[in-house]
Amino acid sequence: MAGIQLERLTKVFGATRAVDGIDLTIPDGEFVVLVGPSGCGKTTTLNMIAGLEAPTAGDIWIGAARVTDWEPGERSLGMVFQSLALFPHMTVFENIAFPLRIKRVAAEEIARRVRTVSDTVHVGHLLGKRPATLSGGEAQRVALARTLVVQPTVFLMDEPLSSLDAKLRVEMRTELKRLHAALRSTFVYVTHDQAEAMTMADRIVVMHQGQIQQVGRPLEIYGDPANRFVAGFFGVPAMNFVEGELRPETNGARFVAQALGATLPGHSIVAGPASLGIRPEHVRLADGRESWPATVSLIEPLGDETLVFLDYGGPASLVAKVDAEEKLAVGDRRSFTLRLDRVLLFDGTTGGRIMG
Amino acid sequence: MTAAGTPAAADGLRRWLERERVFKWVPFVPVQGLFALLLLPNFLLLVYLSLLSWRITRGAWWSSAFTGLDAFQRALEDTRFLWALGRTFAFAAAAVPLELLLGFGLALLCRRSFHGRRFYTSVFLLPMMIVPAVVGYDLSMLLIDQGPFNQLLSLLTGRTITVRWLSEYTPAQLAVIGADVWQWTALAFLVFTSGLAGLPEEPIRAARVMGASRWQIFWHVELPLLKPVIAIAVILRSMEALKIFDYPMLLTQAGPGNATETVAVYLWRVGWEFARVSDAAAMSLILLVAVALYSLVAIRILRRERQRLAEEGAA
Amino acid sequence: MRRRGRWLFPVVRHALLLAWTAVTLFPIYWMLMTSFKHAGEWVTWPPRWFPHEPTLVNYVKVLTPGTSTFELGRQTLKILKPIGDSLIVSGFGALLAVVLGSALAYSWARFGTGGRSYPYNILSIRMVPPIVIAVPFVVYFVTLRLLDTYTGLILVYVATCLPYVIWMMLAFVEEVPVELERAARLMGASRFRVLRSVVLPLTASGLVVTFLFVFILNWSELLLAMTLTNTEVSTIPIQLNKFQSANEGRDYGPQAAIGTIATLPVIVLGFVIQKHLLRGFSFGLLRK
Numbered sequence: 034m035a036g037i038q039l040e041r042l043t044k045v046f047g048a049t050r051a052v053d054g055i056d057l058t059i060p061d062g063e064f065v066v067l068v069g070p071s072g073c074g075k076t077t078t079l080n081m082i083a084g085l086e087a088p089t090a091g092d093i094w095i096g097a098a099r100v101t102d103w104e105p106g107e108r109s110l111g112m113v114f115q116s117l118a119l120f121p122h123m124t125v126f127e128n129i130a131f132p133l134r135i136k137r138v139a140a141e142e143i144a145r146r147v148r149t150v151s152d153t154v155h156v157g158h159l160l161g162k163r164p165a166t167l168s169g170g171e172a173q174r175v176a177l178a179r180t181l182v183v184q185p186t187v188f189l190m191d192e193p194l195s196s197l198d199a200k201l202r203v204e205m206r207t208e209l210k211r212l213h214a215a216l217r218s219t220f221v222y223v224t225h226d227q228a229e230a231m232t233m234a235d236r237i238v239v240m241h242q243g244q245i246q247q248v249g250r251p252l253e254i255y256g257d258p259a260n261r262f263v264a265g266f267f268g269v270p271a272m273n274f275v276e277g278e279l280r281p282e283t284n285g286a287r288f289v290a291q292a293l294g295a296t297l298p299g300h301s302i303v304a305g306p307a308s309l310g311i312r313p314e315h316v317r318l319a320d321g322r323e324s325w326p327a328t329v330s331l332i333e334p335l336g337d338e339t340l341v342f343l344d345y346g347g348p349a350s351l352v353a354k355v356d357a358e359e360k361l362a363v364g365d366r367r368s369f370t371l372r373l374d375r376v377l378l379f380d381g382t383t384g385g386r387i388m389g
Numbered sequence: 390m391t392a393a394g395t396p397a398a399a400d401g402l403r404r405w406l407e408r409e410r411v412f413k414w415v416p417f418v419p420v421q422g423l424f425a426l427l428l429l430p431n432f433l434l435l436v437y438l439s440l441l442s443w444r445i446t447r448g449a450w451w452s453s454a455f456t457g458l459d460a461f462q463r464a465l466e467d468t469r470f471l472w473a474l475g476r477t478f479a480f481a482a483a484a485v486p487l488e489l490l491l492g493f494g495l496a497l498l499c500r501r502s503f504h505g506r507r508f509y510t511s512v513f514l515l516p517m518m519i520v521p522a523v524v525g526y527d528l529s530m531l532l533i534d535q536g537p538f539n540q541l542l543s544l545l546t547g548r549t550i551t552v553r554w555l556s557e558y559t560p561a562q563l564a565v566i567g568a569d570v571w572q573w574t575a576l577a578f579l580v581f582t583s584g585l586a587g588l589p590e591e592p593i594r595a596a597r598v599m600g601a602s603r604w605q606i607f608w609h610v611e612l613p614l615l616k617p618v619i620a621i622a623v624i625l626r627s628m629e630a631l632k633i634f635d636y637p638m639l640l641t642q643a644g645p646g647n648a649t650e651t652v653a654v655y656l657w658r659v660g661w662e663f664a665r666v667s668d669a670a671a672m673s674l675i676l677l678v679a680v681a682l683y684s685l686v687a688i689r690i691l692r693r694e695r696q697r698l699a700e701e702g703a704a
Numbered sequence: 705m706r707r708r709g710r711w712l713f714p715v716v717r718h719a720l721l722l723a724w725t726a727v728t729l730f731p732i733y734w735m736l737m738t739s740f741k742h743a744g745e746w747v748t749w750p751p752r753w754f755p756h757e758p759t760l761v762n763y764v765k766v767l768t769p770g771t772s773t774f775e776l777g778r779q780t781l782k783i784l785k786p787i788g789d790s791l792i793v794s795g796f797g798a799l800l801a802v803v804l805g806s807a808l809a810y811s812w813a814r815f816g817t818g819g820r821s822y823p824y825n826i827l828s829i830r831m832v833p834p835i836v837i838a839v840p841f842v843v844y845f846v847t848l849r850l851l852d853t854y855t856g857l858i859l860v861y862v863a864t865c866l867p868y869v870i871w872m873m874l875a876f877v878e879e880v881p882v883e884l885e886r887a888a889r890l891m892g893a894s895r896f897r898v899l900r901s902v903v904l905p906l907t908a909s910g911l912v913v914t915f916l917f918v919f920i921l922n923w924s925e926l927l928l929a930m931t932l933t934n935t936e937v938s939t940i941p942i943q944l945n946k947f948q949s950a951n952e953g954r955d956y957g958p959q960a961a962i963g964t965i966a967t968l969p970v971i972v973l974g975f976v977i978q979k980h981l982l983r984g985f986s987f988g989l990l991r992k
Contacts, residue, residue: 083598084597084598085594085597085598104597104600105597105598105600106597106598106599106600106601106602107600108598110598111598112594112595112598114591114594114595115591116589116591117591118589118591118592118594118595119592120592120609120610120613121589121592121614122613122614122616123613131596131599131601131609132599132600134609135596135599135600135601135602135605136600163700165700179595183599189598403894403896406895406896407894407895407896409815409895412811412895413811413814413815413817414811414817415807415811416804416807416808416810416811417808417811417817417818419804420804420805420808420866423804423859423862423863423866424863427859427860427863428829428837428863430844431837431840431841431844432840434840434843434844435836435837435839435840438839438840438843491724494720495721495724498717498720498721499721503714503717505718509721509725511975511978512725512728512729513724513725513728514974514978515728515729515732515971515974516728517974518920518967518970518971518973518974519732519924519967519970519971520923520924520940520941520944520963520966520967520970521924521926521941522924522926522941522944522945522966523735523941523944523963523966523967524731525944526944526959526963527731527732527734527735527960527963528731530734530735530738530956530959530960531730531731531734533747535747535748535749535751536747536751537730537734537751537753540749540750540751541730571727571728571731575728628830628831631833632833632834632835634834634835634926634927635926635927635941638926638945639944639945652833652835653833653834653835653927656835656836656839657835657838657927657930657931660838660839660842660931661931666839666843669839670839670840673835673836673839674836676833676835676836677832677833677836680831680832680833681828681831683831684828684831685828687831688824688827688828691824691827692824
């Protein structure tokens with residue numbers, strides 16, 4: 034059982050800084066998800082923790098040991114790869130047994146442990162088959178079993194579910210969480226899918242362009258994003274953004290945009306360009322003290338809710354998430370309000386969150 | 390699609406060709422025709438000739454008397470022929486594994502990128518491109534008693550070496566094998582380089598994370614995955630190695646004595662120098678049977694590996 | 705647990721690679737040098753690593769028109785005509801083989817014509833030692849009056865390299881996604897149009913590689929050329945074999961010149977197709 038610590042970890046490829054001096058502490062037993070768009074550095078970071086890539090600078094600690102120079106095999110890790118990396122020429126049994134064979138464990142011991150582990154993940158009936166004959170879900174479990182059989186201190190996973198179809202993915206997510214609860218080992222999980230990050234993580238580490246944007250619990254990340262990137266990355270459909278300007282007023286500030294103006298109470302802020310962010314579920318179709326007129330331009334029914342695209346005169350439509358019972362048609366003229374207590378402001382130049 | 394004024398006949402012909410059932414046979418007709426006109430009568434002629442006892446000096450072949458299996462009997466009793474046959478297989482058995490091992494070793498060394506890799510790869514592929522006859526001639530020049538090769542050996546060992554490569558029994562055989570190895574290690578290098586490059590990366594990484602040593606990864610993961618490549622290399626090279634003709638001809642003229650007389654050379658002599666065409670025909674057929682057995686096995690292995698690769702690739 | 709010092713391995717690697725480089729380059733170097741030596745320097749003890757008086761005499765001798773002769777213990781080798789003959793025979797042989805073979809490869813890849821085993825059956829042609837077909841071919845050609853003609857040799861070369869063409873082009877054709885052809889046909893293109901506008905451009909590099917490979921194959925071929933030609937047609941490898949059995953008066957210089965002339969274009973071509981050779985040579989057994 035061990036926690037992980039990354040200290041000023043950097044990886045440079047030629048002229049690109051794939052990972053730019055990140056610091057991170059992962060407590061023992063936590064399920065941490067590294068999430069971000071492609072190229073953000075999350076896989077490179079994972080590979081450095083695994084020892085598959087050597088850092089250009091910085092240090093990695095697993096437990097109390099400084100493993101920066103250690104070979105991958107010395108770090109006592111279990112890793113599941115995106116392609117699963119099952120050995121195609123070996124049977125399922127041989128695949129799972131392989132890590133034990135390398136360490137020259139006795140044959141009976143190997144057989145026992147392989148059987149135990151394969152029962153845990155329900156692949157006991159597949160032991161004689163070859164990877165090519167397995168379904169996506171079965172192959173997943175075999176890859177898991179192969180990591181479990183050596184009882185590693187830390188589990189690393191590089192987008193393991195991305196090759197599965199949607200239904201299977203949801204099932205496997207639950208299984209992984211159950212596994213984590215049972216083992217209580219440290220899990221480091223990499224994905225580009227924000228929904229996966231939200232459902233699985235104890236804590237989320239959001240990365241972008243080699244740097245950590247924010248670390249926090251899922252609801253923190255969702256409700257209290259540190260910058261515009263994090264706010265826009267999480268949430269489906271994405272947060273609405275309106276570009277405009279902040280002007281300080283006597284008791285608060287006024288946000289002014291092309292077709293929108295709102296007084297935001299309790300914000301003592303410096304004037305300047307800013308973005309206003311509001312999530313679709315916080316846009317209401319109603320009249321109110323501050324409401325604006327709009328025309329419905331598109332309706333997307335989701336079943337339990339409906340997405341409504343509102344043309345209000347600004348450069349882009351606002352998306353509102355409304356109850357499915359609402360009777361709407363394209364071309365309707367409706368008013369909408371914003372839940373001002375849920376409005377988020379971001380600096381127009383840096384993208385950082387403006388608190389107030 | 391059709392221009393106004395195109396004659397109806399050409400149009401009709403085109404339409405007819407477009408039909409899949411016709412279209413797909415279009416290339417086959419000339420090819421099969423070529424084979425039918427060239428190879429089939431050829432083979433029949435071979436069989437027929439072997440049933441005569443014809444020499445070129447005895448007039449036209451179609452008026453030569455039928456003597457049945459006499460030529461075959463003579464062939465099987467011809468120790469020189471049997472020796473040549475055995476010698477050819479022995480040469481292949483010596484040369485092919487050697488060049489495969491060398492080629493594999495070189496491919497392994499050149500696997501990761503490093504300074505000068507491109508230079509080495511280009512150089513190593515050179516010998517493959519050279520006309521075999523030139524190789525044979527070239528080495529015959531190098532290997533003369535007072536030649537540069539002996540001098541190099543003398544330099545390296547500090548003693549004066551004058552091995553008579555071209556005029557003594559075993560050295561001559563080594564020279565022929567050496568020529569084959571020199572030229573065709575390059576092909577093994579080519580095939581193995583591409584095979585190594587095509588190995589899937591993630592199973593190897595997984596093995597590294599599991600703590601497998603380099604040797605364990607090589608033996609348990611990479612080598613099994615390379616089986617199809619090894620199969621191609623062995624099949625390709627052994628197919629060609631059994632035919633060697635150019636090296637013995639140019640290096641040693643199949644000498645000294647018959648030391649390097651491969652079966653191809655001997656048959657050529659029987660047919661052209663001794664003009665015993667029927668005997669040559671009979672021996673050719675025997676050779677064909679020997680090679681055919683070998684090739685059938687080889688092709689079957691090729692098919693099986695191709696199949697296995699398709700299965701594994703689905704993983 | 706530090707990573708082991710990695711300095712030793714590169715040194716050993718370079719040593720081994722340099723050793724084989726020396727082995728590879730030495731014969732080529734020697735032939736090149738000999739071609740520039742005049743007769744006195746051919747066989748010396750100790751051998752001269754570099755001609756003391758480099759000369760172009762060998763090349764001049766060899767490239768002036770005339771036929772190779774052997775008289776009074778003296779050989780004269782001429783390769784002007786043989787160069788032409790080799791070009792004709794190799795070039796047309798390769799061209800015809802590529803045209804026929806790629807069409808066939810396409811047909812098999814898309815329609816399975818000839819049956820699933822067809823490529824394997826074709827490969828078995830290649831397994832036959834040429835000497836086996838040489839014997840009857842001579843008789844056959846004499847009867848057909850094709851002996852010692854360009855046509856005869858070209859036809860034989862086409863037949864012998866078709867297997868390679870088919871296998872190589874198969875690899876290249878299979879890389880073209882069928883969907884592209886289907887899309888074109890849906891747009892109204894005829895099959896021939898699809899070949900011309902979709903398949904041909906996408907396999908162009910493959911065609912070039914295959915052509916060059918087969919050209920090299922034909923260019924280097926000795927046995928069939930020897931048996932099926934006499935005076936009218938004479939390829940370069942044949943010239944090298946002439947007079948090899950002579951024990952005195954071997955013309956090392958001119959022969960080295962011939963060797964160099966024969967080899968240089970092939971080396972250049974070989975360089976060009978090196979990278980692409982891998983794809984074609986895989987027999988469908990190399991993972992992408």
